[in-house]
Amino acid sequence: xxxxxxxxxxxxxxxxxxxxxxxxxxxxxxxxxxxxxxxxxxxxxxxxxxxxxxxxxxxxxxxxxxxxxxxxxxxxxxxxxxxxxxxxxxxxxxxxxxxxxxxxxxxxxxxxxxxxxxxxxxxxxxxxxxxxxxxxxxxxxxxxxxxxxxxxxxxxxxxxxxxxxxxxxxxxxxxxxxxxxxxxxxxxxxxxxxxxxxxxxxxxxxxxxxxxxxxxxxxxxxxxxxxxxx
Amino acid sequence: xxxxxxxxxxxxxxxxxxxxxxxxxxxxxxxxxxxxxxxxxxxxxxxxxxxxxxxxxxxxxxxxxxxxxxxxxxxxxxxxxxxxxxxxxxxxxxxx
Numbered sequence: 114x115x116x117x118x119x120x121x122x123x124x125x126x127x128x129x130x131x132x133x134x135x136x137x138x139x140x141x142x143x144x145x146x147x148x149x150x151x152x153x154x155x156x157x158x159x160x161x162x163x164x165x166x167x168x169x170x171x172x173x174x175x176x177x178x179x180x181x182x183x184x185x186x187x188x189x190x191x192x193x194x195x196x197x198x199x200x201x202x203x204x205x206x207x208x209x210x211x212x213x214x215x216x217x218x219x220x221x222x223x224x225x226x227x228x229x230x231x232x233x234x235x236x237x238x239x240x241x242x243x244x245x246x247x248x249x250x251x252x253x254x255x256x257x258x259x260x261x262x263x264x265x266x267x268x269x270x271x272x273x274x275x276x277x278x279x280x281x282x283x284x285x286x287x288x289x290x291x292x293x294x295x296x297x298x299x300x301x302x303x304x305x306x307x308x309x310x311x312x313x314x315x316x317x318x319x320x321x322x323x324x325x326x327x328x329x330x331x332x333x334x335x336x337x338x339x340x341x342x343x
Numbered sequence: 344x345x346x347x348x349x350x351x352x353x354x355x356x357x358x359x360x361x362x363x364x365x366x367x368x369x370x371x372x373x374x375x376x377x378x379x380x381x382x383x384x385x386x387x388x389x390x391x392x393x394x395x396x397x398x399x400x401x402x403x404x405x406x407x408x409x410x411x412x413x414x415x416x417x418x419x420x421x422x423x424x425x426x427x428x429x430x431x432x433x434x435x436x437x438x439x
Contacts, residue, residue, distance in 0.1 A: 168403070172414050172438050173414070203360070206359075206360075206361035206362075207361065210438040212438070
């Protein structure tokens with residue numbers, strides 16, 4: 114399966130874009146759904162993030178504050194503040210003025226680290242311990258996400274960040290750049306071009322002079338007063 | 344029988360956004376910074392004086408540059424030149 118020539122060729126042709134035809138299971142896995150945090154996943158209120166109040170203390174912010182405070186995912190004051198992109202003290206003051214009851218914070222549900230990520234089209238969960246330190250460097254995982262699942266580079270980034278953070282339980286925040294994923298795909302010969310490390314090695318090999326010459330800024334033109342005389 | 348009105352004059356020192364203050368109807372207000380400039384940003388002070396009927400208001404702040412939209416019924420308290428902010432007060436009844 115790792116060397117399915119047709120699948121590798123198709124991936125090479127389209128990356129960094131996603132595959133047009135792929136199993137619905139992959140699209141389902143990429144759905145972010147409702148998540149606590151301003152701009153993260155779907156908003157908890159019944160309006161888009163662009164319609165969230167700039168200032169939760171403003172009189173017009175009451176409706177959004179009420180919906181967020183009563184959302185089933187919201188269990189403490191910090192959740193309300195995170196979703197609205199404000200501080201806890203500001204959210205508490207706003208709730209007082211708007212007459213909104215904030216969740217009591219009585220939930221003792223602790224976000225636990227599972228250490229595994231659910232990857233679509235896989236036989237079972239992927240254990241992070243079985244991957245390289247940075248999962249974006251793991252060739253087997255990258256092969257599965259891009260070649261088997263048909264994800265594009267941006268989708269891989271979004272999927273990995275969410276899945277790895279969920280697997281780690283939220284403490285150590287994992288983030289990855291599109292450039293890192295592209296580097297891995299270039300190492301795997303799934304994308305053309307030199308990796309960042311290869312470019313850096315080449316730059317060092319050629320030395321600073323080559324850099325200067327490449328910039329083409331060594332030409333000097335001297336204009337004397339005679340130049341303007343007819 | 345006296346027709347003298349009761350004067351309400353006070354200074355709210357270092358108020359936070361969202362704090363509730365009392366304002367007389369038709370009050371004269373000013374926003375100032377008081378304290379020693381040498382030891383950092385002086386303390387914000389909102390001075391209020393008036394004789395009208397008093398009501399409760401919520402202090403809010405907005406950046407002073409550009410067009411500033413404030414809710415109907417608000418009283419502009421003044422501009423803080425240290426932070427380029429405009430402070431205004433919204434009647435608590437607007438929230439109900």
